[in-house]
Amino acid sequence: MSDALEQVEQLLEASIDAAVILDEDRRIVFYNRAYEAMTGLRGRQLKRRIEAGAHCYEIFPITICEFNCLGCKAMEVDRPLRVDEILAERGDGEELTLIVSANRLNQGLIIESYRDVTADARIQRRLKVLLERERRAKEHLEEEVSARTKDLRQAQAQLVHQEKMSGLGRLVAGIAHEMNNPINFVYGNVDFLGQYMEDLLALVAMIDESELPPALRSEMDARKSDIEYDFLVEDSRKLIRSIRAGAERTASIVQDLKTFSRTGGGELQEADVVAGIETTLNLIGPLLKNRVTVERDFQPSLPRLVCNAGHINQVFMNILTNAAQAIEGNGTICVRIRRTDEPEGIRVEITDTGAGIGAEVMEKMTDPFFTTKDVGEGTGLGLWITENIVRAHGGKLAWRNEAGSGATFTVELPIRAPETARMGLAGGRAEPPAAVPSEAERGDRA
């Protein structure tokens, strides 16, 4: 054995890494103490096996021995090689993680060393798990925070909406009430005006039919032609009719606003919406009679809804009335009701065979006071109220034209309406509107 080899062996003996020197046949010509400890074989046992000519891979097999012997490779390429994270099994069965390095010595010898990094690897794995856990926790926290933020934003938006609606409701109720007296003057007095005028006209007719001195008669005739008497009579009657129609229309707008801003009766209750729709169809019977056929397509065993039943009836009353009025002459209204899963509830589709919705109407449909009906026929509040009610119920209102002709209105309602459904515009306040200045000034209801 050369001095050089001896020196190497001395160095290896002192190394804390396990090390062997192998000959060309992969038989061990030297091993250090760390190697002995690593194989788990007792000193003598190890020695005996080496003397019996056991190969290195038989004594201490590691995962790369079989196909990818590092020693052989190092020989081949004639330079030191190193592989990290090699798994091996110690004699006592414990699994080890090693860094293996191999290098070529002179005379066809190979030096291989094994550093046990099992503890490091374990710590690293543990660290990795911990880091991963922390990352997930952080991710979860972020999700949680973003979900909570979203909830809060929604709640805030709902509160703002509620507050706005409540203020608007008080204002509307106050205005509606204040308008009652002036409407009453016009409404009540116009009939008298009409009656008085007819009485006066009768008097004039009486004079016309009486014997008059010819001079007076011709003076009267001249005067009549000056003021266009016949036109005046006819137009005065028209004026009175249109004043009455105007007052009636104003009264019905006020009535609509009062109904919607009404403070009482806003309790949420379980209701059979399908039965409500049937009742509504009965109520609008006169609009449909002998003219409009109603087709019913109801899914069996539809759920009952917790809702503001009076308001929901108003929704279908408005949509069905519109559908009936959209049909000129004969036609069909189809009412389709289905159960929905997400969210759990029902979807009501009401399709008419009318002329459909004009492009310019589509957008403005639910604007307050927008109407396509003739003067006196609609207040322009129906669909606005409808949309507000549906929204307050956490539902959706949509409309579309059908191919060919007709339109479909779709109302989606959840099985349980949120608290916002309690109110109309009034925000569910129990006290009568107090925010109207004139009422406050009058100081009534102390």
Next chain:
Amino acid sequence: MPDGGSRHRLLVVDDEPLNRELLRRVLAREYDIAEAEDGRAALQILEAEGEAIRLVLCDQLMPEMSGTELANVSRSRWPGVIFVLLTGYDDDPEVAAALAGGMVAHVVAKPWRGAALRALIEEAIQRATG
């Protein structure tokens, strides 16, 4: 028209002069009309005339005293006087309670029609007279 040619006397209570004027126009042909502009004035007239006032037509929302308050005060002293409330708030709980408790005979929602109001008053007086 009541028997014996004597006309029933009605008291119209409303703080809005134009409303009183309208009520007088609607009812003056058939009834004797007294007017009061608020509850206090109405009580003064009732104090003086008692149940000679057959029926009180009264606005609900008035300064000082509401229609139902006036009805409560006067019904205990002059139980024979019939009360009819005119109101824009037909769903006011106070009004509903007064109607349910028999304090007022009728509640008429504004705006009202003359013919309907006349018929209602005639019917209320007839029923009370038996």
